[in-house]
Amino acid sequence: MSFAQYMDIALYDESLGFYATIGRAGRRGDFLTSPEVGPLFGALIARRLDEEWFALGSPDMFVVVEFGAGPGTLARSIAFAKPECAPALRYLMVERSAEQRTLHAEHLDGWLGDLDAPGVDSFVRGVGTGPRFASSSIAPYGITGVVLANELLDNLAFDIVRHDGEGNFERLDVHHGQDGLEFVVAPTEVSASLAAVLSSATSGEWMPLQEHATQWLAAAIDRLDRGVVIAIDYGATTAEIAARPEMGWLRTFVGQERGGHPLDNPGTCDITTDVAVDQLATIARPSVITTQRQFLERVGIAQLVEEGRQIWTENASAPDVAALRARSRIGEAEALLESSSLGDFVVLEWTV
Numbered sequence: 512m513s514f515a516q517y518m519d520i521a522l523y524d525e526s527l528g529f530y531a532t533i534g535r536a537g538r539r540g541d542f543l544t545s546p547e548v549g550p551l552f553g554a555l556i557a558r559r560l561d562e563e564w565f566a567l568g569s570p571d572m573f574v575v576v577e578f579g580a581g582p583g584t585l586a587r588s589i590a591f592a593k594p595e596c597a598p599a600l601r602y603l604m605v606e607r608s609a610e611q612r613t614l615h616a617e618h619l620d621g622w623l624g625d626l627d628a629p630g631v632d633s634f635v636r637g638v639g640t641g642p643r644f645a646s647s648s649i650a651p652y653g654i655t656g657v658v659l660a661n662e663l664l665d666n667l668a669f670d671i672v673r674h675d676g677e678g679n680f681e682r683l684d685v686h687h688g689q690d691g692l693e694f695v696v697a698p699t700e701v702s703a704s705l706a707a708v709l710s711s712a713t714s715g716e717w718m719p720l721q722e723h724a725t726q727w728l729a730a731a732i733d734r735l736d737r738g739v740v741i742a743i744d745y746g747a748t749t750a751e752i753a754a755r756p757e758m759g760w761l762r763t764f765v766g767q768e769r770g771g772h773p774l775d776n777p778g779t780c781d782i783t784t785d786v787a788v789d790q791l792a793t794i795a796r797p798s799v800i801t802t803q804r805q806f807l808e809r810v811g812i813a814q815l816v817e818e819g820r821q822i823w824t825e826n827a828s829a830p831d832v833a834a835l836r837a838r839s840r841i842g843e844a845e846a847l848l849e850s851s852s853l854g855d856f857v858v859l860e861w862t863v
């Protein structure tokens with residue numbers, strides 16, 4: 512099978528896939544994402560949601576579809592931040608893993624359950640005051656609002672390919688050999704638009720071919736009547752990714768540590784890649800590209816940290832939970848803005 516087929520099974524198969532069984536984002540999980548650093552990230556995303564809601568003319572119905580919601584931490588922080596769009600907000604957590612969807616109900620007032628297709632349809636078109644939250648494996652079309660994905664695209668199945676500089680491509684397939692699973696090189700075809708992007712990388716170097724990510728983006732844009740698609744991830748150009756020594760872009764994680772070879776013990780570790788921004792751009796050029804640092808500064812991280820500092824100073828002699836939470840913004844901001852880490856992630860926005 513292709514590596515993309517293998518990866519899809521290793522991460523998402525209902526009985527053995529990493530995300531269907533043991534895999535989790537979070538401090539006690541396998542890797543730390545921005546929402547899992549603490550509630551500050553969600554408070555800042557809430558500000559971006561408000562900005563979009565106002566830009567759309569404060570519609571009565573404002574739908575946010577968060578893809579790859581994991582355990583639902585970002586939604587909880589957004590609810591906690593009480594954004595101005597809350598009365599109009601219908602927030603759908605689209606998560607492929609049923610196991611992770613069972614975690615969404617925790618600490619989320621206004622959660623309406625794990626919905627099937629008709630349920631999703633009425634959720635995004637229903638009446639009544641928000642905020643309302645729900646979960647599903649299915650995402651709707653025809654919405655006004657925001658499609659959001661934090662660290663989803665690096666987890667969508669990809670192939671591993673190289674070119675010879677003359678328009679010929681090879682990929683790594685996965686075979687069952689004498690000593691277990693092994694890579695085998697096979698000739699392959701690549702669509703013209705992606706072939707042009709891949710050819711910008713040095714010939715002979717292995718690189719990810721991210722067809723699932725580009726298909727996700729095409730569908731995400733199609734889902735919106737009006738609004739914005741926002742994807743946040745570690746990203747680079749295909750040429751930059753291919754240039755990483757020893758395929759350093761192909762990473763595995765388990766229990767906050769780097770894991771072993773991706774073909775060892777399928778289902779026991781996360782498999783990820785840097786996201787190739789120029790491959791996504793074959794679907795549509797982003798309207799805005801910033802680093803996470805630039806994005807968070809623009810939506811007011813300094814102001815929220817200063818506010819937290821003041822609340823802490825006023826309550827330091829007898830701190831309550833709110834004061835402790837306010838103080839923790841300082842450390843959270845450092846982590847979210849850190850260079851060569853979360854601060855250097857890319858935030859890609861496609862306005863529809």
Ligand SMILES: C[S@@+](CC[C@H](N)C(=O)[O-])C[C@H]1O[C@@H](n2cnc3c(N)ncnc32)[C@H](O)[C@@H]1O
Pocket residue numbers: 530536537544545546547578579580581582605606607608611660661662663666667
């Ligand atoms: C790296 S985790 C990120 C979780 C969360 N967004 C965060 O930032 O902490 C990626 C999540 O995407 C989910 N996922 C993968 N493919 C998906 C798809 N096509 N639709 C919805 N969820 C998906 C996985 O099950 C996993 O929970």
